Amino acid sequence: MNPLREILNPRSIAVYGASNNPAKMGSMQLINILETGFRGKVYPIHRKEREVLGLRAYPSASELPEPVDLAQVVTPPQAVPEIMEEIGRAGIRRAIIISGGFKELGGKGLELERAVRKLAGRFGIRFLGPNCVGVMSSPARLNTTTIARPPMGGNVALVSQSGAYSAMVYPFLEEKGLRVHTTISVGNEADIDVVDCLDYLAELEDVKAVGLYLETVRRPREFIRVGRKAGAKMPVLAFYVGGTQAGARASLSHTGAICGPDELYGGLFSQSGVVRVSDMDELADALLALSLQPLPRGRRFAVITNSGGPGSALCYHLEKAGLEVPVFSEGLTRELKTMTRPLSYCANPVDLTFETDQNLFLRILEVVLSSEEVDGAVLYGVFAPADFMHNIKARIPAVREVEEVLEKGFSDFARSLAEIPLRHGKPLLVLSLLPPGSPTVRKLVEGEIPVFQSARRVAEVARVMTKYAATLDLMRETSKQSSFPQP
């Protein structure tokens, strides 16, 4: 059984390193466990205090009133072996070791890590870390990290060799509209590693996409096997930073990772069915789109815009990203021309400059996605009235009276818009220059339409989606040709 099942769904947790000083990392983690709504039992272990942050504390795991599923440990590294022995004797078989000061420091740290592994082996303890920041599990309402308020409830998982890129990113992910099912910080991977995580996540029904932040892959052969298994079910995206000189140096000092050249890792990812992305923006953006929208069956995209500049920029970036913005057939162009104002350009991009009837977007999108000429669409130029009524309201108070009607109109529009790509099984991506918190973006995101603030980001997302669709096709083909029995 994958050890992550209990780590991410414990019935009870023993916490080492929390105290009544809220500035301590262990205290912050305990506070987050309590405030995030975890429903299991939580037992602070403290050598001296009888009570920690309002909970009864225990001097040792051996004195706990019941068998406990998981221990989280954030203490000086020298104390960790003793604690491993203590929890081992107390029957705890899962641990998250937050403490740093192990392999990433070399020398004595390396020895200390070896000692911890040995003790874990002796007692059969499976653990995350050391040198990690904990986990977040939406189904268990469990957040053992120091960062409050993860954007919970989504269907996307994040596995990271960086603590910051698994927990510090919560506000960053939330701003992008990405809600997460699970985040796992694997740290030095002294025991459980990225392969185990991927293996576990691939089995979960409610996870639809996985993002990896990697500085190394310690078991490449198993990574390929498990990557392919996961990749056949859901997109697995990886951001790898070890491929430059300074990147490799930084990673070595960070998690003791030995990095390989960019090209080598590129090959590893292709073999694994893992789609490589170029940064955290692209990772989060693509996870959002992949978790919400159908996959494109090819690389042809329609561009629909109500303004020339963003339309041109979308065309430019899509082509730069290796996608196609095909000229529409005469038939399709003619059909679109009957719908638009006399002189609009309709052969792709479809440019509805200064069109004020937003519902025209719905009809155009319907026609375009119905055609056999594109595999997806990108859209610029839908707006909630609230984003532009500030000065009008100041000057014409009567406008306030119709505000609600206008807003309801946009909500209805967003709902209708969201249905079209799903009905046609082709993805829709939206560009908006409004900020994430704006009424426009909020309502589109509520309707599960992925919205991005720049044309390049839209194109990058379209590229990743197309790449995953092609990867999936390739894997299916390879598995047909293979002489091995397939699951």
Next chain:
Amino acid sequence: MNPLREILNPRSIAVYGASNNPAKMGSMQLINILETGFRGKVYPIHRKEREVLGLRAYPSASELPEPVDLAQVVTPPQAVPEIMEEIGRAGIRRAIIISGGFKELGGKGLELERAVRKLAGRFGIRFLGPNCVGVMSSPARLNTTTIARPPMGGNVALVSQSGAYSAMVYPFLEEKGLRVHTTISVGNEADIDVVDCLDYLAELEDVKAVGLYLETVRRPREFIRVGRKAGAKMPVLAFYVGGTQAGARASLSHTGAICGPDELYGGLFSQSGVVRVSDMDELADALLALSLQPLPRGRRFAVITNSGGPGSALCYHLEKAGLEVPVFSEGLTRELKTMTRPLSYCANPVDLTFETDQNLFLRILEVVLSSEEVDGAVLYGVFAPADFMHNIKARIPAVREVEEVLEKGFSDFARSLAEIPLRHGKPLLVLSLLPPGSPTVRKLVEGEIPVFQSARRVAEVARVMTKYAATLDLMRETSKQSSFPQP
């Protein structure tokens, strides 16, 4: 005299196309002129109404009570020639023609545009447009666009062949912390073009950087001359989208622009001393940094981080962007090691993992920038306590009492941090995973420290800054070698 001086600083404006219907584009523009705080006179011209949006309206320019500096026209295109004649006879010599339906449509539109040019020539009218969205001028508190609340007051100017990318971007720019001095939408450039704009902006004392959105350059020779003149004084950045097939097609339908291949434009930009950027994100990000920070004198950057992942990502992206993250000398490394915890990695990146004393960042940055070993620094991991105290406050009410003290501490820290790069004449760029509205980012931006939400964006900005510094050196060298007398 450059005609833009009066267009951007008119004492009085006649507005064609505004009415008492607030949903009309002309009405929205008039409302914005009034609400943005323009101090000059505003005269709506309306054939029938006696009053428009609370102002006295005039049936024709000929009946205006005084000579007027500027007319803005948003009417059906067929009406424009007559209006040009009307304003010409009334002595108005500057115009902004918003109306679309000209060259961008070809055929009859082309003829109409020619007619407008001819009339303008006859009366000596210099004009922006047609097919543009107006201007924003901070010094004049003038906003003639349909978009309310431009982020005014900065020292950055934007000239754009796209209306959306000159006015719809206001919320986008504001979110990035970029305040703008001037935006000019040039539309079809039937008269005033990008070259005129650049020529004008290069003369302004309080403009420190210019961004261009381009689909074409209509006067390449003059562009080179004026680009070099402007570029010698301030960074000029360009985002060009015409270089792909669909991009070119979109641009043709948009502003009637004939585009050239990417490489050709690349050459044009280098000759002009204009630094090319790859998208609007990069344009806005780089303008922000260039308007606030000193230029790097070379390509060597220090990475200072309190977390391994972002440190590795910064190293990776900086190197991918063609910059260097040099290994520090033994001497510098030793000095940094005396300041940090025993086993921190200090040879660049400087990794202060889990350091809670933020003031250490100040001391490290001071030492690093004092050295001769880097030309700039990027930083990850400074936080305002408010961004992380939500759950702690919920659990430990006493913490609320020290909140103010903690916040003041961070404000002081941000101020001290901002002084260091200025003192050393080397740029500082900050990576934060917190959203733009967060206390951390807000206080850094108030301190004029540019903050970006992803490591790639930090690296792209560093690249553009370095590129501009190199361009400047090259231009100085070329001008020395030239046998022509130099200004």
